[in-house]
Amino acid sequence: MAPPRSYRTEALTLARSTLGEADLLITLYSRDRGKIRAVAKGARRSTSKLVGHLEPLTRVQLSLSMGRNLDIITQAQVLSNFNPLKENLAAITKGLYVAELVDGFGSEAQPNPAVYDLALDILEAIAGDSESELPLRFFELRLLLASGLMPELYDCVECRQPVVPGNHHFSPNVGGTLCLNCSPPEARIRPLSLRALKVLRLFHRSPSSKPPSLTVAPALAQELKTLLASTISYWLEKEIRSNSLMEHLQRESKSAV
Amino acid sequence: MTTDPTPSASPSLTRLIQELNKLPGVGPKSAQRLAYYVIRLPDLEAYALADAITAVKQSVIYCQECQNLTDSSPCAICADTQRDREILCVVEDPLDVLAVERTRCYRGLYHVLHGAISPLNGVGPEQLKIKELLARLNKDGITELVIATNPTLEGEATAMYIRRNLDRGKLMVTHLARGLPVGGSLEYSDEMTLSRAFQGRQELKAG
16 A cells, blocks of 8 residues: 555744745654655745744644655644744744754654754743743753763763863863863863853753753853853854844844943 | 866857856756757847846946835935825835835835845844934934834844834834735634734724
């Protein structure tokens, strides 16, 4: 018997771009199928039944039919549109950053339910609190964990000795924490404070994919951001585009104060 | 060493294929078909196409007022003294100006942003004509700004960005109504469209 030519799946819409005269090319992350790129036929027409359901950062239930190259979306129904998130520019930017990282780390036909659940929980957290950047740091670390790229936080990656409380080094390209005695020649070393290490370990050990409620000093928040951003860009081997808008908005907010 | 992707006895034909291949949505096979079509065209038609491309590159400029594409600045709309110069409609693209003009219900001026904030495509506020809009609002006697960006995530983000950069003076800032399209269907509407349609409901006047 021939395999079915259509399927149903639940997915998060990550991005969309125009295709042809009136179609949209939608990038989705499905819980049970991984990343999907599919076409929504005629979705740019104002009377399209699909378009409102396929805005980026929406959790949707979809029916798709398999195409030769790209699958075709035949039905879409919004499950959650994270509504408060889309009414605030800072929250939208953070949401798009989450989408860009899921797109970057996701692979087609390789489902990773942990990444899917994490993305939904983080979008909920951003919708609830658009000011704090800590949920993004939690998301970055847990995304690395769920993708099998978790940096080592407990032993020195060079001498394999457990790291003792104190200041250490961190290197994304050799795999994580280094004690002060070890500095492999190829390592791009960054300082790692004890407080930053503790926060990273807290994120790692958190039993839930919801970010813990935590407040950190601005200097520590900046250190965590630098450490995780260097690790993310090392693995993705590209610049995170939505970062520049986030930084632009932060610069404007600071200059307005 | 680079290999020629489209081996041909004619280098000029190869060049045309390569140039056509650079156009959006035109793959190598389509580029070949278009190039052979151009060869079979009557001379006059082929030269008219080449002339049109040359002319558009030489004469089309941005209007210094509204940033729309035009042959002369200010453009016909900005130069029209019959239009209401106190109301300004902000749109994403030049084609949106044509769409609004077709309605014949708006007689104010325009400002074209040439896109919407879309971080995933590398488009930030600096790439759009937002700086020009803010400068225009400061010097012209505009009393109402109609933000007519698309009701998409990118369009909404652009509208929010413009709003937060405006001086809170006498300027009234509005945006187009959200809701159901003519010929649409309630059954297939998403929650956000339908809830906004309810928020924007209007009194039904006796016919």
